[in-house]
Amino acid sequence: MGLKDLTVIQETLDLIKKHRGEDIDLTRIPLDDKPTYDLLCRADTAGVPQLESSGMKELLRRLKPNCFEDLIALIAVYRPSVLASGIVDEFINRKHGRVAMRYPLPQLESILKETYGLILYQEQAMQIALKLAGYTLEQADNLCKIMKNKESKLIATERLRLIKKAVRNGVPKEKAEYVFSLMGEIAGGLDKSHATIFALISYRAAYLKAHYPIECRTALAGVGL
Secondary structure, eight states: OOHHHHHHHHHHHHHHHHHHOOOOOGGGSOTTOHHHHHHHHTTOOTTOTTOOSHHHHHHHHHHOOOSHHHHHHHHHHOSHHHHHHTHHHHHHHHHTTSSOOOOSSGGGHHHHGGGTTOOOSHHHHHHHHHHHHOOOHHHHHHHHHHHHTTOHHHHHHHHHHHHHHHHHTTOOHHHHHHHHHHHHHTTTSOOHHHHHHHHHHHHHHHHHHHHOHHHHHHHHHTOOO
């Protein structure tokens, strides 16, 4: 997220205040604003940080986000390695009911419900390691770092460790192996905490564009105040 993006947002707010007399507090705008999601669904996102690329516009049209959680997920998974895994297509199909939502294990429902049964975030992988294998937070964080850095020897060691611990906790070995492979698919993705910050700034910019298009265009053009 560049300083230019934040500057454009601030200049838009300044223009709104100057010409309309409205003092917009972006911390108070609703996160379920229909005009904003309509704009996102039609991918009218020129000037909206994180959502301007042709690839992202295509995903917006396909996903048709209608809640803030969808936007977080989209930003988190828009990474080459994750896109190549096919998990994004699965996410879109599950959201629209074209593919049934299911969980790798019933005990993972509370962790994966918000992402339609899929592992999309590093935080989810950490929670799974805690729940299935009794990892500590430090161990789970280390596991995600190893996966992200693609340290094959260490990944192999962690794989054996997690599966062994999960089996001791009553998880069938083949299920534990499957879940570990799913965790590895999102290693190149963005963690949810960072994706949420980006999504919030993107949403705020989209909200301003949906409700104050003239001021947005003026700020983007760099016309000044």
